[in-house]
Amino acid sequence: MRKFISGNDAVAEGVRLARPHVISAYPITPQTIAVERLSEMVEDGSLKAEYMHVESEHSAMAAAMGVSSVGARAFTATSSQGLLYMAECLPYASGARMPIVMMNANRAIATPWNIYGDQMDSMFLLNSGWIQVYVEDAQEALDMMIQAYKIAEHPQVLAPMMVNLDGFVLTHTYELVEIPEQDKVDAFLPPIQMSKQVMALDDPKSLCISAGNDFNMEFKIKQERDLQNSVSVIESVDHEFHEAFGRKYHGMMECYKTEDADVVLITTGSITGTTRIVVDQMRAEGKKVGLLKLRYLRPFPAEQLRIALRDVKHVGVLDKNISFGYEGTIFTNVNSALSSLDTVPKTTNYIGGLGGRDITKGNIEEAFEQMMSSDHHDKIQYMNVRCEQ
Amino acid sequence: MIKHNARNLTNEEFFYGHKACGGCGESLAVRLTMKILGERTFAALPAGCMSAVSFIYPNMAFTTNAIITPFASTGAVASGMAAGLKALGIENTQTVGFAGDGGTADIGLQALSGAIDRNDDIIYICNDNEAYMNTGIQKSGLTPYGTKTTTSPAGKNLPGSITMKKNMFEIVAAHGIQYAATASVGYPEDLMAKIEKAKNTKGTSYVHIFAPCPTGWGHGSEVTIELAKQAVDSGLWYLAEFENGEFILNKNPKEFASVENYLMAQSRFKHLKEEDIEVIKNHRDAKWAKMRKDWQQK
Numbered sequence: 001m002r003k004f005i006s007g008n009d010a011v012a013e014g015v016r017l018a019r020p021h022v023i024s025a026y027p028i029t030p031q032t033i034a035v036e037r038l039s040e041m042v043e044d045g046s047l048k049a050e051y052m053h054v055e056s057e058h059s060a061m062a063a064a065m066g067v068s069s070v071g072a073r074a075f076t077a078t079s080s081q082g083l084l085y086m087a088e089c090l091p092y093a094s095g096a097r098m099p100i101v102m103m104n105a106n107r108a109i110a111t112p113w114n115i116y117g118d119q120m121d122s123m124f125l126l127n128s129g130w131i132q133v134y135v136e137d138a139q140e141a142l143d144m145m146i147q148a149y150k151i152a153e154h155p156q157v158l159a160p161m162m163v164n165l166d167g168f169v170l171t172h173t174y175e176l177v178e179i180p181e182q183d184k185v186d187a188f189l190p191p192i193q194m195s196k197q198v199m200a201l202d203d204p205k206s207l208c209i210s211a212g213n214d215f216n217m218e219f220k221i222k223q224e225r226d227l228q229n230s231v232s233v234i235e236s237v238d239h240e241f242h243e244a245f246g247r248k249y250h251g252m253m254e255c256y257k258t259e260d261a262d263v264v265l266i267t268t269g270s271i272t273g274t275t276r277i278v279v280d281q282m283r284a285e286g287k288k289v290g291l292l293k294l295r296y297l298r299p300f301p302a303e304q305l306r307i308a309l310r311d312v313k314h315v316g317v318l319d320k321n322i323s324f325g326y327e328g329t330i331f332t333n334v335n336s337a338l339s340s341l342d343t344v345p346k347t348t349n350y351i352g353g354l355g356g357r358d359i360t361k362g363n364i365e366e367a368f369e370q371m372m373s374s375d376h377h378d379k380i381q382y383m384n385v386r387c388e389q
Numbered sequence: 390m391i392k393h394n395a396r397n398l399t400n401e402e403f404f405y406g407h408k409a410c411g412g413c414g415e416s417l418a419v420r421l422t423m424k425i426l427g428e429r430t431f432a433a434l435p436a437g438c439m440s441a442v443s444f445i446y447p448n449m450a451f452t453t454n455a456i457i458t459p460f461a462s463t464g465a466v467a468s469g470m471a472a473g474l475k476a477l478g479i480e481n482t483q484t485v486g487f488a489g490d491g492g493t494a495d496i497g498l499q500a501l502s503g504a505i506d507r508n509d510d511i512i513y514i515c516n517d518n519e520a521y522m523n524t525g526i527q528k529s530g531l532t533p534y535g536t537k538t539t540t541s542p543a544g545k546n547l548p549g550s551i552t553m554k555k556n557m558f559e560i561v562a563a564h565g566i567q568y569a570a571t572a573s574v575g576y577p578e579d580l581m582a583k584i585e586k587a588k589n590t591k592g593t594s595y596v597h598i599f600a601p602c603p604t605g606w607g608h609g610s611e612v613t614i615e616l617a618k619q620a621v622d623s624g625l626w627y628l629a630e631f632e633n634g635e636f637i638l639n640k641n642p643k644e645f646a647s648v649e650n651y652l653m654a655q656s657r658f659k660h661l662k663e664e665d666i667e668v669i670k671n672h673r674d675a676k677w678a679k680m681r682k683d684w685q686q687k
Contacts, residue, residue: 021476024469050472054465055503062462062500066469069456070431072477074469089459199454199470201429201479206449208457215446 001179007170010138010177011077011103011163012037014145016047017185018101021072021192024052024063028082029115030167031105035077057082061089061100068098069207071198073149073191076100079167080107080121087125093160094129095223096208097197099152100160101145106134106269106320107167108355116356117167119269119320122297123329129223131161131230132298134268138175141165143247146180150189150237157230158195159223166270166320168356180245188244231299252301254293255308257283261290263371264309265316265350266334268294271359275318278364289368294330302337309338314346314371318364318383320353327351327380346371352383359383390589393581399424407450408442412610414574414600414617415439415516419487421577422514422596425584428453430483431474433467435497436460437489438523439516461496463488464504467511475510483512483588490517490531493597494555501595505564508592512584515557515595518602526605530555533625534672535665536657538605543660553672558597562631567592569631573599575617579628579639586630599626607656616654622646624673627680636684648673 011034025035041047067074108114152161235251242248272293319328331349403423409416432455434440440457443450458466463486471484493515521527528541536550543549568590572580587594620626623646628639652658
């Protein structure tokens with residue numbers, strides 16, 4: 001069935017189809033409509049789950065940990081300040097290998113106070129041990145809710161997963177979205193399996209244990225190894241999803257017209273759609289430009305990036321964030337991946353969209369033109385700004 | 390309801406082999422509580438002595454399911470476990486949170502309030518030893534007036550802590566909670582009876598247990614129980630319940646035992662001057678006047 005719905009509605013539909021046992025959530029703009037819809041679904045019985053009205057985001061994640069600890073499927077959703085408020089609980093959950101799924105509506109961080117979309121919030125949590133995926137549209141948001149549980153709960157992964165969608169641009173924009181049939185989702189995503197890690201009456205566990213300097217590193221290394229290895233699970237789940245539902249998202253990243261490209265712009269989230277159009281226009285003019293849609297930031301697809309970009313002359317990275325005192329966070333990660341190539345492409349960091357500032361097709365075209373020109377330019381370029389750079 | 394005492398109490402241990410100090414009142418409270426709640430219990434403990442001494446990989450002290458929670462999150466994690474168990478259809482279980490005084494009255498107050506507001510079917514135990522002991526005896530919201538701690542030093546300008554204990558029991562009761570009680574490890578039969586009531590309560594229940602700490606209070610490990618009794622007998626702590634919307638004072642001594650004897654047995658109070666002790670007594674008397682006037686006595 002196709003429905004004309006917002007990104008938030010699509011998230012709620014995806015969560016409903018994934019049949020979580022408990023939803024614990026606290027409202028924050030622009031995530032609210034997703035959790036409102038879920039509370040309605042619980043009320044009308046179309047989603048058989050407990051809806052916990054927690055008093056904060058910190059408790060939303062803590063409650064999700066409680067749910068996950070007894071082997072039930074947990075969902076929460078947040079954004080921005082809420083994500084930072086619950087931040088302490090994120091490594092707690094990942095260290096305890098709890099496959100919690102969370103929607104994050106990417107939104108600016110105060111101050112200045114701002115409710116619109118950029119990606120400063122989730123960048124803070126790159127080191128939290130969570131899988132992070134960024135979606136381009138409402139359909140992908142819905143589909144990733146279903147994929148997320150399958151990835152997170154995979155016995156070789158057992159990591160929590162954050163599905164990021166741009167605040168307002170995705171959460172509040174209406175699109176035609178295909179809603180999968182419940183029986184097909186049930187076949188794709190079976191009920192959560194009780195892993196050996198969870199509490200059980202016949203096999204009691206102590207969870208979130210302490211491990212001193214004699215054991216701590218081994219725990220962390222196992223966690224790191226499993227998160228690195230989750231790449232193959234992410235790719236196979238996407239493949240299975242394609243077979244079941246006919247839609248595919250190309251695993252860790254999607255290359256669009258990059259094969260013979262001289263310059264490639266790397267994007268995450270909704271700006272990808274705008275960039276696609278610019279690439280098509282410039283290709284029609286015979287310009288060898290391409291787009292790389294980076295879907296996952298953790299685990300980071302370093303090897304895939306090297307393969308995709310080894311023959312490219314100039315790589316631009318569009319960051320909707322700044323790591324103050326340095327540069328855009330994705331730029332740092334991409335440069336680190338490319339640094340081991342024999343011939344390292346030139347790279348430029350395009351920082352834009354902060355606090356919801358528009359990034360126009362013209363801005364993206366200028367970026368491509370700049371990368372194609374032989375004139376010198378600074379490594380950090382701010383898009384569509386009024387102040388001096 | 391079963392009347393628990395030393396004769397009929399189970400010999401089975403559910404909290405055993407932990408690394409708490411000798412004479413630890415808090416670990417006794419957890420041990421007795423777990424004996425009443427039994428093997429189908431799911432326990433949540435935030436940062437604090439009890440989690441620090443009982444989850445040290447690979448030696449786990451709880452024989453039941455248990456989890457360390459983020460410091461502020463005892464109420465939320467316990468609620469989440471209860472919700473998960475309910476959704477999975479796992480019945481006849483107990484979900485309990487054990488937090489300290491700081492973990493309850495300070496950093497964990499918000500999550501506890503949320504759990505009571507939802508009336509989640511959990512038992513919340515506050516083990517009150519009147520300071521942040523795990524981090525080295527710092528003042529909490531439940532540290533009484535005149536206490537010398539490592540962050541409320543007693544000197545020529547200050548008598549130690551200059552605030553009174555927060556009225557946690559009444560704060561909890563003000564939510565309209567199903568069942569709340571205060572207890573002391575000095576009166577274990579009363580304590581166990583209250584845990585039994587909490588166990589049989591549908592919805593949220595709260596038991597605030599007074600539990601001396603030899604390390605933090607500066608007393609011998611052999612006088613823990615004696616001091617826990619004296620605190621009640623001298624009126625500096627009280628045994629009460631909140632049930633069906635009513636406060637009930639369980640023990641109303643005709644005459645208070647000596648406050649000085651209680652205070653001077655502990656190095657945290659040794660510096661107190663006569664006028665400081667007057668402040669403590671006046672505060673006690675005002676509290677008791679109100680309790681005796683407004684609360685039922687049974």
